[in-house]
Amino acid sequence: MKIVSSADWRDAIAFDVPVVVADVVPGEPTRCAGCGADGELFDRTELWAVKHRHPKHHGGFVRFYCDAHKPAPAPAPPAPIELKKARASAPRSERRTASPKPTPVTDRPTRAMCPDCFVEVSAGGDCGMCGAQVV
Structure with missing residues (x-):
């Protein structure tokens, strides 16, 4: 089974970029999200969709805003080329080293196991499941 999102007018809008509502979806006058439910109705040419x-x-999700409540456009993210240059120019000593390899199972210390429950027992030798004392 393939799950896909439905195609509607909201998919055509870029994130955090104000667009005139009339250009995106026509319709009747509506309210600004910032003014609230008691605010006046605005024509769709006077509202911004964000x-x-x-x-x-x-x-x-999309909200409609009047000029007074319209949020500023989000700043553009840095170009990926700049990030690659910054990484390439960093000295090797400052670069991140690889994480240490996990200890192989054969090198790990053996711990006491409960013969009935097959779980590790505490340092005191008591089984947390059945309460048996394991020496």
Whole structure:
């Protein structure tokens, strides 16, 4: 089974970039999200649509804003080329070293096991499952 998102007008909007609502979705006058439910109705040519990111939904969500409440556009992320140059120019001593390799199972110390429950016992020798004393 393949899961796909539905295609609608919100997919065409870029994240955090204000767009005139009338250019995106036509319709009747509506309210600004910043003014609230008691605010006046605005014509769609006077409102801005902004697509915000959402932590649990990759498609985000869209809000309409008047000129007074319109958020500023988000700054552009740094170009990937600049990041590669910064990494390449860093001396080898400052570069991150590889993480240490895990200890092989054969080199690990053996621990006492409960003969009935087959779980490791505490340092005191008591089994946490059945309470048996293991020497």
